[in-house]
Amino acid sequence: ADVEAGKAKAAVCAACHGQNGLAQIPTYPNLAGQNxxxxxxxxxAYKNKQRTGGQAAIxxxxxxxxxxxxxxxLAAYFASLPADGGK
Amino acid sequence: ADVEAGKAKAAVCAACHGQNGLAQIPTYPNLAGQNxxxxxxxxxAYKNKQRTGGQAAIxxxxxxxxxxxxxxxLAAYFASLPADGGK
Structure with missing residues (x-):
């Protein structure tokens, strides 16, 4: 997987999941450092509509x-970010 | 929510999600510091069977x-753990 390509693709993700992969909206998950x-x-699972409920429609x-x-x-990019936001 | 009660209830979670909320199994999510x-x-969403696919059946x-x-x-307990595992 290509972390840099993932980073480029992740721009739209930042609105909900944060520039550093830490969500600013408490109903959304942090992605930084996730497996x-x-x-x-x-x-x-979202793409295949196997996940519904909550904010899944988004x-x-x-x-x-x-x-x-x-x-x-995208997965490689978010997994590469520090889980604590780099503090 | 009661973090200590969550900790007590979380013993069974540790098998997959780790004692410190960091999953040792790469297909499972880290929970430490999650929102x-x-x-x-x-x-x-799991309880209501709104999440299927992947490891959702577990x-x-x-x-x-x-x-x-x-x-x-449980949510309060895992949210209270350091996202980096306390390193």
Missing amino acids: EQYLVSAIK MQGQAAALSDTDIAN | EQYLVSAIK MQGQAAALSDTDIAN
Whole structure:
């Protein structure tokens, strides 16, 4: 996976999940430092509409446009960020 | 929510999500320092079977036995843990 490509693709994610992968909205998850394989699994579950409830409809829409390569790159990018936001 | 009650209830969670909330299994998410309201939302989505796919069946089973109070306490406990595992 390509972390830099993931970073470029992640611009839209920052609105909810934060520039540093720490969500500013308490109903949204932090992504920084999350396990890469879990992130891939979660994004695909949204894309496949296997995750509903909560804010899932938003992520279903976001994930619909992502290719498997995009998903892999985004997961690698967020997994690479420090879990504490780099403090 | 009661962090100490959540900690007591979290013993079973540690097998997959780690003693310190950092999952040792890469397909599972870290929970340490995650947003409390997101954790409540996610656990309830598993309990209500709104999350499927991936490892969701495991969490559906785990969440089935949890009351709303249990869920609130668990979420408060994992949110209280340092996201970097306290390193």
